[in-house]
Amino acid sequence: MREVGIVGVGHSKFGKMSGGTFSDLLSMAAVQALDDAGVKTGMGHGIDQVFVATMGAGILNKQSGIASALVDYLNLRPAMAETIENGPASGASAIKLGYMAIASGMCDCVLVVGGEMMRVVSGWEGTDFVATMLHPEAEYNYGLTLPAFAGLFTKLCMEKYGITEKDLSIVAVKNHENAVHNPVAHIHVVPNLYCITEDEDAHIMNPYVAEPLRMYHCCPVSDGSAAVLLCAMDKADRFKKKPIKIAGVGSATDTHAVAEREVPTDLLAVRLAAQMAYKMAGLTAQDIDVAELHDAFQILEIVESEEVGFFKRGEGHIAARNGETKIGGIMPINTSGGLKAKGHPLGATGVSQVVEIVKQLRGEATGRQVEGAKAGLCVNFGGFGNNVVATILTKEEA
Amino acid sequence: MIVDKMEQSLRPVESPMVPYPAKYITMATGEKLVIRQIAREEVPHILEAVKPLMTVEADFYDIVASRIYSELLGYYRYRVKDEYCLIGTIDGIIVGIVNGRMVDEKVGMSYHTMTLKQGLRIGAQLFAAKMEYHLDFLNQEEVLIVAESPNGFKRWMIEYELESRPETWHELGGVPTYVLTKALWEKHKGTKLGGRRPVKEELLKTADHPILPETYVQIPGYKR
Amino acid sequence: MMEEKMYAYKCTACGELHHPKHYVCKKCGNREFNEVPLGGEVTLVTYTKVYNLPEGYMKPYMGFGIVKFTNGLVVTGQLEVENPEIGMKLISTVGIVKEGIGKDHFGFIFKTI
Numbered sequence A: 001m002r003e004v005g006i007v008g009v010g011h012s013k014f015g016k017m018s019g020g021t022f023s024d025l026l027s028m029a030a031v032q033a034l035d036d037a038g039v040k041t042g043m044g045h046g047i048d049q050v051f052v053a054t055m056g057a058g059i060l061n062k063q064s065g066i067a068s069a070l071v072d073y074l075n076l077r078p079a080m081a082e083t084i085e086n087g088p089a090s091g092a093s094a095i096k097l098g099y100m101a102i103a104s105g106m107c108d109c110v111l112v113v114g115g116e117m118m119r120v121v122s123g124w125e126g127t128d129f130v131a132t133m134l135h136p137e138a139e140y141n142y143g144l145t146l147p148a149f150a151g152l153f154t155k156l157c158m159e160k161y162g163i164t165e166k167d168l169s170i171v172a173v174k175n176h177e178n179a180v181h182n183p184v185a186h187i188h189v190v191p192n193l194y195c196i197t198e199d200e201d202a203h204i205m206n207p208y209v210a211e212p213l214r215m216y217h218c219c220p221v222s223d224g225s226a227a228v229l230l231c232a233m234d235k236a237d238r239f240k241k242k243p244i245k246i247a248g249v250g251s252a253t254d255t256h257a258v259a260e261r262e263v264p265t266d267l268l269a270v271r272l273a274a275q276m277a278y279k280m281a282g283l284t285a286q287d288i289d290v291a292e293l294h295d296a297f298q299i300l301e302i303v304e305s306e307e308v309g310f311f312k313r314g315e316g317h318i319a320a321r322n323g324e325t326k327i328g329g330i331m332p333i334n335t336s337g338g339l340k341a342k343g344h345p346l347g348a349t350g351v352s353q354v355v356e357i358v359k360q361l362r363g364e365a366t367g368r369q370v371e372g373a374k375a376g377l378c379v380n381f382g383g384f385g386n387n388v389v390a391t392i393l394t395k396e397e398a
Numbered sequence B: 001m002i003v004d005k006m007e008q009s010l011r012p013v014e015s016p017m018v019p020y021p022a023k024y025i026t027m028a029t030g031e032k033l034v035i036r037q038i039a040r041e042e043v044p045h046i047l048e049a050v051k052p053l054m055t056v057e058a059d060f061y062d063i064v065a066s067r068i069y070s071e072l073l074g075y076y077r078y079r080v081k082d083e084y085c086l087i088g089t090i091d092g093i094i095v096g097i098v099n100g101r102m103v104d105e106k107v108g109m110s111y112h113t114m115t116l117k118q119g120l121r122i123g124a125q126l127f128a129a130k131m132e133y134h135l136d137f138l139n140q141e142e143v144l145i146v147a148e149s150p151n152g153f154k155r156w157m158i159e160y161e162l163e164s165r166p167e168t169w170h171e172l173g174g175v176p177t178y179v180l181t182k183a184l185w186e187k188h189k190g191t192k193l194g195g196r197r198p199v200k201e202e203l204l205k206t207a208d209h210p211i212l213p214e215t216y217v218q219i220p221g222y223k224r
Numbered sequence C: 001m002m003e004e005k006m007y008a009y010k011c012t013a014c015g016e017l018h019h020p021k022h023y024v025c026k027k028c029g030n031r032e033f034n035e036v037p038l039g040g041e042v043t044l045v046t047y048t049k050v051y052n053l054p055e056g057y058m059k060p061y062m063g064f065g066i067v068k069f070t071n072g073l074v075v076t077g078q079l080e081v082e083n084p085e086i087g088m089k090l091i092s093t094v095g096i097v098k099e100g101i102g103k104d105h106f107g108f109i110f111k112t113i
Helices: A022-037 A066-073 A090-103 A123-131 A146-161 A165-179 A193-197 A233-238 A268-281 A298-307 A316-321 A338-342 A346-362 B005-010 B040-055 B058-076 B122-137 B150-158 B182-192 B201-206
Strands: A004-011 A049-053 A080-084 A109-117 A208-210 A223-232 A244-253 A290-293 A375-382 A387-395 B023-026 B032-037 B083-090 B093-102 B107-115 B142-145 B178-181 C007-011 C033-037 C040-050 C062-069 C074-080 C089-098 C105-112
Touching: A004 A022, A004 A090, A004 A233, A004 A346, A022 A066, A022 A109, A022 A223, A049 A066, A049 A090, A049 A346, A066 A080, A080 A090, A090 A109, A090 A223, A090 A244, A090 A346, A090 A375, A090 A387, A109 A346, A123 A146, A123 B150, A146 A208, A146 A298, A146 C040, A146 C062, A165 A193, A165 A298, A165 A316, A165 A338, A208 C040, A223 A233, A223 A346, A244 A268, A244 A346, A268 A298, A268 A375, A268 A387, A290 A298, A290 A346, A298 A316, A298 A375, A346 A375, A346 A387, B032 B122, B032 B201, B040 B058, B040 B083, B040 B093, B058 B083, B058 B093, B058 B107, B083 B122, B093 B122, B107 B122, B122 B142, B122 B150, B122 B182, B150 B178, B178 B182, C062 C089, C062 C105, C074 C089
Parallel strands: A049 A080, A049 A109, A290 A375, B107 B142, C074 C105
Antiparallel strands: A004 A223, A004 A244, A109 A223, A244 A387, A375 A387, B023 B032, B032 B083, B083 B093, B093 B107, B142 B178, C007 C033, C040 C062, C040 C089, C062 C074, C089 C105
């Protein structure tokens, strides 16, 4: 299979979009990626295929076939175009398909854009829309939501491994501190650990969302877009910057109904996806210098860090307590601020994670740089862990 | 203005109301939110903080700000009986405003809650402070409440499990009335009401001369 | 009034029980199932109290739990239990879990015995 690299990246400021259409939102990140790569938006752009990752464009924003719309909006006709939906893992799935298109020899150059405009609807309409990923008869019809499952999962993990509410807050504060150095992050305000855990009013200012998960353990609702330009490594000379290689891609599925999982405290699909990606890249967990792990709920960062092999099962929260996952630590996780502070526009997230790792490997992550980073891992989590995509990027030696 | 017999006859007879004792709440960021009652003379200054939002359609700011403006003016010009206004400040800057009035000894009427600084649950705390004033300090038995926005409805009607009382008209014009009874307040205040008293002199001083916000996140590009 | 029941789906070939329904048996790949009533005593595996409910649920919070039936099936449902504890025994009942347009949805509501 041909080798595939990333030659351009773009990222809008996550948060609340004020005005503009869904196509405008996607275009912001798309043209940034093209500019970053040195590709002119006109004749000779050389893009064969566009993939747009989004979960809600059709449902929330009444825009189906958004990839077809974008291709015309950006004057990239007659490039091939498809909209990719894999819940919150749409972004990484779109990149995986872009990788496959080039590796197979069918395409040379693929533009992947992920985006979501969720803040056009009310909070509970948004919660309801996200809950459509759940099993219709066994879960959705009960009024269950993603936060409800995160609460159920967190309770079990606390019982089994001794993870505390404070551990979740420690992870959250770390992510917020990282986001201060990320200009495109949704939230630049940093919560104070004492104020959200031990202060007399902490239980009011940081109330439960789904016990034992609190408000500051859950990511915000964000609008935003991110884009990457993929190219065959052997055709990448025409771009401004050296490509960052997509060294490994893996994905796996698990049971739809969460209650049917083999081991209720495991995230099996995360483990399998990561193993597949490591195998393809010829690397192990020890080779990874920096990671973006899907932390829609802070418990997920902890458990994912164990399932991908950074820490033993049941020790991820101890590593976080000891500062090992901070930027200066032995295994920096979510240097971008993670979904927690950077934000989580569903379709954009998987692409946004890859953009961060590309910046880290290029040495462009000013203020949050992991020195000498050469290999990075992204884990993008779909549904409540029933469809996970892992991507490994590496910096090629000169 | 000259308070002659005519002016006197147009003014409502004010009931004695104990002042709201100031308190402070530690925000998630560590900042301290000071909540205190304003004096009548402060109204013109506070109106300047409200004014810019009167034309912002998003999130119902226009109707809330416009109504608060007129309610506070009514209080200032002695044309509304037993009205009060509480403000929240962080580092001296006004971050939120709530108001209401006493209908009679036993019943309170909640007017509005407006948050200038978003994202820190300031609105929730100011609303709770208002309810605290009616039920814990003015010793009333219930407060009549209506909501203009879906967010308001969710935060108050659903979260406090307010009693529906459509047969009672609320001054704010015909939308369904809900009631916070003493019993409901006692049930929910443990998880809803924050704050410590007394406020240290230094901290309280910061709220003495409330600073008008320079910018409003609700109004991109605005500068005072 | 007809009493609503909940069912497990038993593979006609190997007898493996399923809930919810699958098109293909998880164990042997067979595609035919018999309905068998699912109810009785359960053990609480985990629980939560959710405060931010989706559209249509006008309550401040709702309890949910994942439970294990004596036949080994593990399911999620609403929880009406004052002080839940992992490992406690509960009884499975069937009730309206979501009001629908034209048709209400029935599901598991777990209660103290």
